[in-house]
Amino acid sequence: MQxxxxxxxxxCQYLAPGGVYVGLxxxxxxxxxxxxxxxxxSDLPIYEATFxxxxxxxxxxxxxxxxxxxxxxEVKSSTSVKDYHIWDCAVQAWVMQGAGRPVQNxxxxxxxxxxxxxxxxxxxxxxxxxxxxxxxxxxRTQVEDWVRQFLKTLQGSxxxxxxxxxxxxxxxxxxxxxxxxxxxxxxxxECLPRIKSQLLQDLKQExxxxxxxxxxxxxxxxxxxxxxxxxxxxxxxxxxxADCSHExxxxxxxxxxFETAQFAVPVWxxxxxxxxxxxxxxxxxxxxxxxxxxxEFLDLSGEPPMRDFAESLVSSCQELxxxxxxGSFEKTVLHGLIQHMPDLAHSLQALSDRIVxxxxxxxxxxxxxxxxxxxxxxxxxxxxxxxxxxxxxxGIQDGGxxxxxxxxxxxxxxxxxxxxxxxxxxxxxxxxxxxxxxKIVEKxxx
Numbered sequence: 001m002q003x004x005x006x007x008x009x010x011x012c013q014y015l016a017p018g019g020v021y022v023g024l025x026x027x028x029x030x031x032x033x034x035x036x037x038x039x040x041x042s043d044l045p046i047y048e049a050t051f052x053x054x055x056x057x058x059x060x061x062x063x064x065x066x067x068x069x070x071x072x073x074e075v076k077s078s079t080s081v082k083d084y085h086i087w088d089c090a091v092q093a094w095v096m097q098g099a100g101r102p103v104q105n106x107x108x109x110x111x112x113x114x115x116x117x118x119x120x121x122x123x124x125x126x127x128x129x130x131x132x133x134x135x136x137x138x139x140r141t142q143v144e145d146w147v148r149q150f151l152k153t154l155q156g157s158x159x160x161x162x163x164x165x166x167x168x169x170x171x172x173x174x175x176x177x178x179x180x181x182x183x184x185x186x187x188x189x190e191c192l193p194r195i196k197s198q199l200l201q202d203l204k205q206e207x208x209x210x211x212x213x214x215x216x217x218x219x220x221x222x223x224x225x226x227x228x229x230x231x232x233x234x235x236x237x238x239x240x241x242a243d244c245s246h247e248x249x250x251x252x253x254x255x256x257x258f259e260t261a262q263f264a265v266p267v268w269x270x271x272x273x274x275x276x277x278x279x280x281x282x283x284x285x286x287x288x289x290x291x292x293x294x295x296e297f298l299d300l301s302g303e304p305p306m307r308d309f310a311e312s313l314v315s316s317c318q319e320l321x322x323x324x325x326x327g328s329f330e331k332t333v334l335h336g337l338i339q340h341m342p343d344l345a346h347s348l349q350a351l352s353d354r355i356v357x358x359x360x361x362x363x364x365x366x367x368x369x370x371x372x373x374x375x376x377x378x379x380x381x382x383x384x385x386x387x388x389x390x391x392x393x394x395g396i397q398d399g400g401x402x403x404x405x406x407x408x409x410x411x412x413x414x415x416x417x418x419x420x421x422x423x424x425x426x427x428x429x430x431x432x433x434x435x436x437x438x439k440i441v442e443k444x445x446x
Contacts (some may be wrong), residue, residue, distance in 0.1 A: 002407070003077050003264045008061060008189035010265060011075040012047050013111050016062045016415075017046030028057060039065060039101065053098030053132045056147055060092050061109075066133050070096060073129065077264045079113040079274065081130045090134050091146075111264055111273045111440045119269035124224055126265065126273065133242055136363075185210035187231050191373040192224045227373055236383065237441070238366040248356050249445065254322040255284040255437035258330050259402045259430055268304045270340075278333050279305040279406055282430035284438050292438065298426060300419055302410035313343045314347040322356045324437045326377050331355055358440055365444070377436055385439035388432060396425040419434030 012019060020042070022034045031050040034173050038046050042065075043303055050061040062073035074089050076082075085108050107129040115126050153159060163180070166408045167173045187210050189195065198231075208214050211231045219225040230237045259280040271277060280298045287293075297312045299305035317323065325331070334352045338345045365376045368383035381388055390397045396405050408414055408424040 006265045007077045007111065007127075008075050009049075011073065011127055012062060013070045013126055015073055015127065015129070016045035016064050019047050019062070019064075021047045022050055023048070023086060031059075037215075039063075039070075050093050051092075051099045051101065054094040054147060055151060056091070056095050058092050058095045060096075066104055066186070067296075069102035071105045071107070072096070072103060073109055075109045075127070077111060079111050081108045081110055081132065082170065086132050086135050087139070090136040090143050093136050094140055094147075096142040102132075105131065106136050107131050113273055115266075117266035117271055118446060123265065131351065167169045184419075187211040187369065187372065191231075192219075192227055193352055193373040195224065196222075211322065211351060212303060226367060230367045231369045234369060237366070239365040241421070248322055249441065250322065251288055253286040253353075253441065254317055254319070254321055254323040255286070255434040255441070256317075256323050256325050256330055257282050257397065257430055257433040257437070258333050259426065260333060261403055261406050263407075271304075276333055277304075277306060278337070280307065280402075280426060280430055282427075282434045283313075284431075285433045286438065287432075289318050294431060294434075296427060297429065298423060298430075300406070300409045300423055300426075302412075306337065307341065310341055310344050314344060314351065317351055319350070324356050324358055324431075324441060326357070326437060326440075327359045328357065331357075346430075356437065358437060361444065362440060367371075369396060377433070380440065381436045384443045388436055390429075390432065393428050393432065394425050395421070396429040398429075401412055402426060402429055427444075 020038055022031050023039070024031055028050065030049075030050060035049045035051065037115055038044065038049075039399050044065075046063045047061065049060045051058050051060070060072055061075040062072040064073070069301060072089070072092060074085065074092065076085055078085075089108060090104045093106055096103050109127045109129045111126060112128045117123070118127075163176070168178070172180075189200055189211060190202075190209065192212060202217075203214065214228050216229075221227055224238075242446050258278050259277045260278045262269075262274045262276060266273060266275070267278075279300075281296065281405075282424075283295045285293050285295065295316050297309055297316075299308055331352055334348050334355075338348045338352075341348070342439045359375065362380060366380070366384075370383050378390065381390075396402050405422045405426060407424075412423075
C-alpha cells in the first residue's frame with residue numbers, strides 16, 4: 001500500500017501537477033459531491049475522483065477535465081500494462097459515462113524499469129503511459145454483464161461454484177480457506193506438482209480426490225508419480241544415488257543466505273526500480289563436523305548498503321570450500337553486484353563459482369508426504385528439522401516481511417527503539433535460513 005501511495009504521488013506530481021485531492025474523511029457521499037463540484041466549477045486535475053453508477057462506485061487515480069471530456073490516468077506499480085489493468089479502466093470509463101461524464105481518453109501509467117534515479121528527488125521519467133482508450137471502450141458490453149452478474153450474486157446466497165484456477169488468477173483469492181470444504185482430503189490432487197487443469201479435471205471425473213487414491217501407472221509425469229508413491233507410503237524417501245560428491249561437500253562449508261530490498265521508487269542515486277539491492281547476509285561456517293560458527297552483515301543506516309555488503313562478504317568467505325544456497329537467488333544477486341562493482345568482480349565471481357545449489361539436489365533425492373508437492377525451504381524444513389520453526393520468530397517470518405521491515409527501518413520517522421526491534425527480527429530470520437541449510441546438508445550426509 002505504501003508503495004502504491006508513493007508511486008501515486010509521483011504520478012500526480014509529474015503527469016498532472018497542480019490538482020486537487022478528494023479525500024474520504026467525510027465519507028463517500030461527500031467525496032462524490034466534491035468531485036461533482038470540482039468538475040462543474042474548475043478545470044484542475046482531480047486526484048482520487050469519485051463516481052457512482054448503477055451501484056458501482058469507483059475512485060480514479062487522476063482525472064483531468066478537458067474541453068471535450070475527461071482524460072483518465074490509472075496509475076499502477078507494475079512495469080507493464082496487464083489485462084486486468086485494462087479491465088479496471090473499462091469499469092471506470094463505464095461508471096463515469098453512466099454518471100454523465102464523457103470520457104475522452106484513458107491511459108495506464110506504469111513504471112519504466114530502465115529508469116535510473118539521478119538523485120535529489122528527481123523522478124522525471126520514472127513513469128511511462130500507454131493509451132488503452134479503444135480497448136476499454138470496446139469492453140462496455142462486457143462490463144455491463146459483469147455488473148449484472150455481481151448484483152445478482154450480492155442478492156442471493158453464496159454461489160455453489162467449485163474451486164479452480166479462477167481462485168488464483170490474476171491474484172490468489174484471500175477467501176480460499178473459507179471455500180475449502182470441511183471434509184477436504186488430507187492430500188488433495190492440487191498437491192501434485194505442476195498439475196495441469198485438464199489432468200486435474202480428468203482425475204476428479206474418474207472419482208479421485210486424494211493423491212493416495214490414484215492407482216499405480218495412472219500418472220505419466222515421473223515427479224508426480226513419485227509424489228503419489230511416497231504419499232501412499234506415508235514415509236519420507238531419501239535416494240542415496242543423488243549427486244552428493246565429496247568435492248561438493250568438503251570442508252570448510254559455508255551456508256549462505258541474502259536479504260534484499262526492491263523499491264518501486266528508487267531511493268539511492270544510480271539504482272533502478274525493483275532492482276535487487278542486498279542489505280543483509282547470514283553465513284554459517286562449518287570448519288569440521290563438530291565446529292559450527294555464524295557470521296552476519298546487516299546495514300540499517302539508510303545509506304546504500306551494497307558495497308559494504310559485498311566487501312564484508314568477500315572478506316568473510318575465505319577462498320576455499322563449497323558455499324551452499326537454496327535456489328538461484330544468491331547467484332543472481334552476486335552477478336548484479338559484479339556488474340556494478342568492477343573492482344570486486346574477480347572476488348565476487350570466485351564466490352559465485354563455489355556456490356552449490358541445494359534445491360535441485362533435494363528435489364532429486366528427497367521427498368516427504370508433508371511437503372505436499374513443494375520443495376520450497378518452508379516446505380522441506382519442517383520435515384527435515386521440525387525443531388526449526390519460522391512461526392516462533394519475532395515479527396519477521398518470510399522474505400516479504402523482511403523487505404517491509406527493512407523499508408520501515410530506514411524510514412526517517414522510525415524510532416531507534418523500533419529500528420533495534422527490526423534488527424533483532426531480521427538477524428533471527430536470516431540466521432534461521434542458513435541454519436536450515438546446515439540441517440539439509442546433514443540430512444543428505446546420512
